[in-house]
Amino acid sequence: MKSVTLTIALLAALMLNACGQPKVKVPEQVKTAFTKKFPNAKHVEWGKESETEWEAEFRINGMEYSANYDASGKWLETESEISKKDLPESIKNTITKDFSGYKMDEAEISETRDGVFYEIKLEKKNEALEIVFDKSGKVIKQKKIDEDEEDND
CATH class of the missing domain: 3.10.450 (Nuclear Transport Factor 2; Chain: A,)
Known part of the structure; x- marks a missing residue:
């Protein structure tokens, strides 16, 4: 009887925890x-x-x-995803020229008070980069992404 009561109490606690976030x-x-x-x-x-x-x-x-x-x-x-085909040609050209061998994993367009920027994740073998471009294709910021950061995104 004690095990049944304990089981019911445990299930009730789990249900409350799951529903009561x-x-x-x-x-x-x-x-x-x-x-x-x-x-x-x-x-x-x-x-x-x-x-x-x-x-x-x-x-x-x-x-x-x-x-x-x-x-x-x-x-x-404000951010939203964007497809490769919708990127400005200037950004596509910079990726082709300066990041040869990298493949685009995902891209976002970001609007801030400072303007519109494009955040693009590029991958090549075991290396991943996050690059921020302006509309003209200029690299504003670039950082290497480790696997832990990718898992948290």
Whole structure:
């Protein structure tokens, strides 16, 4: 009888834990700023990007986006995936010229207060790079990605 009671208690605790995940409490000013910038957003899910930054993942017209805000509601960035064919020719040319032998794994377009940028992950054998380009194809930032970082993305 004790084992049955213990089993039931354990199952109840597991069910409560699985169903009772707390939702994040998004500051009202962040939600208001988001709704004003993206009034047509659907399926919005909020999370914390860092201690001081909120991230909304959402859809508009079937496309997936993410937008980041600081705690005061200031918009920081919007990102979405982009296909290779939709990249500016200038970026394709820079990849062909300066990153020969690398294959594009994924690409995102990122809009910030500073402009539009393209974040591209390139792979070659056991090496992966994350490159940020401006519209003209100029490399703004480049970093090597290790396997641990890839798993956390």
